[in-house]
Amino acid sequence: MTPRPSDRPTTRNLRRRSLRAWVAALASLALLSAASAQTEITFWQAWGGSEGQALQALVDEFNASQAEVRVRSSFVPIGDGERILASLAGGAPADLVTVWDWMVVPLGYGGALADLTDDLSAAGVGPEDYLPGIWEYGAYQGAKYGVPTTINVYAFMWNKDVFAAAGLDPEAPPRTIAELDALTEQLTTVDARGNMRRLGFYPNVTAIYCYAFGGQLYDPETLEVTLDHPGNVAAFEWLTAFYKKYDIAKIRRFQAGWGDMASPFNPFYRGQIAMQEGGQWEVAFTREYAPDLNWGVTNFPAPEDGRADVTPVQSSFWVIPAQATHKAEATRFLLWLSAPEQSARFAAALANIPPRRDALAMPVFADTITPHMQTYIDMLLTGYVYTPPGLPVGLYLSDQLNQALAAVQDGTATAREALETAQRNVQRELEKYR
Amino acid sequence: MTRRQRRDLWLGLAFVSPWLIGFVVFTVYPVLASLYFSFTDYNVVSAPRWIGARNYTDLFADPLFGKTLYNTLYLAAIGIPFSLGLSLVIAMLLNNKVRLQGLFRTVYFLPSVVPAVAAALLWRWFLNPDYGPVNEFLWQLGINGPGWLADPTWSKPALILASLWGVGGSMVIYLAGLQNVPVALYEAADLDGASRWQRFRFVTLPMLSPVILFNLIMGIITSFQAFTNIYIMTGGGPSNSTLVYALYLYQNAFQFFRMGYASAMAWVLLAITAVALVGVFRTSGWVYYEARS
Helix, strand or coil: CCCCHHHCCCHHHHHHHHHHHHHHHHHHHHHHHHHHHCEEEEEEECCCHHHHHHHHHHHHHHHHHCCCEEEEEEECCCCCHHHHHHHHHCCCCCCEEEEEHHHHHHHHHCCCECCCHHHHHHCCCCHHHECCCCCCCCEECCEECCEEEEEEEEEEEEEHHHHHHCCCCCCCCCCEHHHHHHHHHHHCEECCCCCEEEEEEECCCHHHHHHHCCCCCECCCCCCECCCCHHHHHHHHHHHHHHHHHCHHHHHHHHCCCCCCCCCCCCCCCCCEEEEEEECHHHHHHHHHCCCCCEEEECCCECCCCCCCEEEEEEEEEECECCCCCHHHHHHHHHHHCCHHHHHHHHHHHCCECCECHHHHCHHHHCCCCHHHHHHHHHHHHCEEECCCCCCCCHHHHHHHHHHHHHHHCCCCCHHHHHHHHHHHHHHHHHCCC | CCHHHHHHHHHHHHHHHHHHHHHHHHHHHHHHHHHHHCCEECCCCCCCEECCCHHHHHHHHCHHHHHHHHHHHHHHHHHHHHHHHHHHHHHHHHCCCCCCHHHHHHHHHHHHHCCHHHHHHHHHHHCCCCCCHHHHHHHHCCCCCCCHHHCCCCHHHHHHHHHHCCCHHHHHHHHHHHHCCCHHHHHHHHHCCCCHHHHHHHHHHHHHHHHHHHHHHHHHHHHHCCCHHHHHHCCCCCCCCCCCHHHHHHHHHHHCCCHHHHHHHHHHHHHHHHHHHHHHHHCHHHCCCHHHC
């Protein structure tokens, strides 16, 4: 077949074609160089479901807002400590990683995390930008190893309907430990088989009572472990009496029948526990699983001479590994992600509290505040905030506290003996880091 | 070695090299590294620091070391005989030529293919003191059942009870062993007027003894490494009553950042397992090997 005249390669056509080819080549080169100027960073985030989607929306927004850094996020459950540890030990970590609070100082002090102090101060971020007690959280000996994602805060909850049914004033939660003891006795019931039907009060987080009785787990100033503090011993003596009175065997048996916390079978929602500790997530949980629950939230009761405004705080952290390939870019993204606006949006999506002070007033978060949530926020702003000890011994300290509790529950040691043993063990472990 | 043999050797090595390399990198090296770490203070992220035998001496002063070892040995000493006996009984029943034999075999083996996590969750519900079917059944008999997993006294028996559900694995091995017992031996026993019990005692049992030894050894090894079901069912509680060796080792390695200590624990476990197995072999005079006689 003869080619049509227009397809025939004439000199003019050839010239035009080569010009087009040159332009195309130049354009793709320009595109290529633009793409290579963009740095891709890896972000291990720890939220699935709608929470993960909310975080991804922030990541997408950051990616669209500028052309230099592209964040690629992947879901790595925060409980997958082995994976995170292996990536750090192997020297091939992601650029930004989400970890539990107890991992921050051990990893940071061990040299696996970047110290963010200079970057934060260069960006003009300081203690005053955070809620009270939060800036020091995740810091050790002057180095700041991470930024809290969102804040969980615990308070004292009571079931008003259970109070009313028992003939008690539903608007009068206990203010003191003596009142708590009296109410616990009135609200605890046992069935015909001798099994517990309702436990008036269930102390779950031991440390809260150590602080309420005036004790402390460690001294934030000297960074010494203080498990055998007289306040802790007093708290343990009170707990020992509690477990003796209500029989630890019966409580454990009853406890085995409790449903999942994030379900309608939560023992507090079902009235199996009348009073308990609970975090601000209960605002979202009750809305979903127990919309008709009539509950109140207030400060923890304390002994007359104890601490009346104990505010336990917990959080996960965003950290930048010391061996991350793109530390500067990861820092840039972290500063953006933890800025008040983003902090408020993420906390609102999680029904948590943003760690940034300015974020509290941002409409995206402020509009979600319910009266219950306001109590939690007020406690954070005015209470005695304590965080899990930021020491290189990490979880070992909490485990030793649990071991001490198990010893007094089983009657194998007195409160003092159990705490002294725990103190010795943790102190010996801590010496290894000195 | 001729040229051809040498060539064959190199070719053979080349063909198995993927496994050899994998074995050296992922097994030999970590095992040797853990031996070195066991003599160091090592928190995974900082460089290990040589401390001699201190991890080992600390181990013997640690009350939880003794406790976890006791829990592990308890589960092995009580659990293995039960599991060996039960799987043998089931295998013998399933070896009978009855209708729907295949179906019965499948049904009894089925629990062994249920993922460990799912089985653990199921048993947690099954043994629930308040609304679990086990205690409900006991209540019908007029017994207020124990707290099972929630009671330090009953938690270990409860774990053994739950583990018996998974005897399908050793049952299948017994079943294969039973089918290898020559029919001629049973016929000879019949001619001699042997009773059912005598047939079992003097034919089945000796012929099965190598299989029993195998199941015993596998039982010891898996008992000493017990982890998943306990991690899910009790997390080691209540009151450390189900804190087994492997679980405590895991806590030390990945939660307390005491990898050196955990490495020492692993080597002590290896030594204990080795001693137990040597003991079993030394006392295995009861095993009858047909080929040798």
